[in-house]
Amino acid sequence: MFKFLSFLIAFFFSLGLLAAKIDTLVVSSKSMRKKIKNLVITPDSYQKKELRYNVVYLLHGAGGNHKSWLEKAPELEQYADLYNVIVVCPDGDKTSWYFDSPVDDSMKYETYIVDELVSKIDKKYDTVPNAEYRAITGYSMGGHGALYLAFRHSDIWGAAASMSGGVDIRPFPLQWDIAKRLGEYANAPEAWEKHTVINLTNLLNGENLDFLIDCGVDDFFYNANLRLHQKLLERNIPHDYIERPGGHTNEYWRNSIKYQMLFFNDFFQKSKEQTK
Template structure:
């Protein structure tokens, strides 16, 4: 009940202070990072909040794009994320996860190592380049669609790196979609590489979680083609007694839905970051 009331109050604050936020000065930087594991440069958008200072340390929200997207998707389609960086005083990092990486280290293609890049190389670069809270208490990760899969996949497998994770319309079980979104280019065909698919789908990684170890927020519209697999993940988390927030509302696989959902998840992650400061 306390968390529900807190979230409602914070959302009202977003609406009430909208006019003020639009005058604030979050800084959007388009930067080039380097992946040693893939031996290539990767573009990244970094948003620092108004008043950013090297004298302070800031939590970081890693925000992942979906299939066929790039690092500019979030800032171009939901410029309001600048407001959330200002209001909650966190840094937002939006890396280019490639057209269809699914944020795996591919077991069949050594040139695709996006788990290594996002969960390790990028995190190290951000912590070395900006004034961050360089611990899991100061890091959260979320994303939409392919990025929703990626965020939970990376967080479940790297709980020493991230303390909180979310998913917006995430492809949290890839097995029902063996012919979609170039997944087979990363894992091989399901028919010939079943083990790769079983070992790298989010819903089969729940065994890695212990109650309370990772703050989790899952959001999916009831009209989304990923709605069923998100409900299945919710049920499995309940079965394993893993606390999590699970939100559904009318809507589909659209930017209109994600624009609304990221406002709520920003509050969720802000609450997580503030709790870390208290601890």
Template structure:
């Protein structure tokens, strides 16, 4: 009987292993094109294993941080791509080129707001089986990409129905000398209007209750924690529903590798929730 139990245990483990490896998300690197910047831009596109049999799938646009690139998520948060199978969604990771996802008012070579919110969305919708509606689109990211995810969703609520941020630079004004932002907006002392207009913290007037499904996550040891906490409080004052997650952690990949699972669960819940009539 002891031997039989051992055989059954190994058989069960084998079945579990086969089940776990049967679905494997498909990861592709593609060349997209930006008409506004007249150049090709790489992106990682993750589709579920059974994509060939799908009809129309929701899409999450997942943005990287400063000094990163389109491949960051797939190389530094290994295993997160399984969420494409788990939730039957497409995940798109575009290259942001340290742009902070703005259309720069001082450098015409940087039009990444136009690229992500318009050109890339149209490119993906033209090449993949997607739900071509805001109810089937969400956007999130880390650090610079957390700022970008909220900024693009706030400004383009006709495109995205849900948005998130992980350790996002949601108020850029306390950091006037950091991360090439002055190269994209001009120096804060010389062009304060560019900074005031292009920080997420000053865009809450664009929101009405439930106009977007929102999730904001930041570690309590993160240098961006205070600006995220302030954003949470301002959203509360305006009665804007949102999820806010604050837990121990810093500005690093171990935190984001964990956080992305909460973000994609949130996005999946949004995709599955019927529209209120």
């Protein structure tokens, strides 16, 4: 099926029938008192102003920026056209982990994305401004961020996914500036427990969010993703789970986003049918 999908996309582009537009949207964050860049991809049909659009938010990993997703998966333009969605890639700083830091007021990326960015996107673009038509995913740090934000804010996102996500940060007390965001683990264990995805399953009721977990079996985050999957099974929380050969690589994420965009499209179509 996915080979056919790839062929179909390539065919349309060869005919010049698809032409997504890429913009950089700068948003002034009141919570952090700075301006933040966000890459926004609108489908070719958007120029005709005939529809209101679903939105997929893509979060980058540690060390990345708002351009990282498009660099890793140039096909995003094609997916925007194929599925008629708006794609938003925020700059989450190099190591924000997408939560509000309890020790650094300059790092309030949960507030930024949930309260500032989403409302800005809905005001500026022709979107369907409710959770049933929004989705969020990301790789590595962004995979943690996507599930962290979606678990805590299912009123904002109706669907979510993670690829190679750092869904349990506690085994990595010295990595990726997490201690700078939460304080050293030895001094602030409660903050680490509170801000790690695997401890947030109590926020799920099995009905408020459709989500997918995807991680390669050779990834250093694999064990954490497997444990999250097993915990969700024990609590009878519906979710999709994918594990396949692969590590913490661009190649893995480029393949994952193809599956996840289809997952989100199915969710959006289901939402549309339920509102008829």
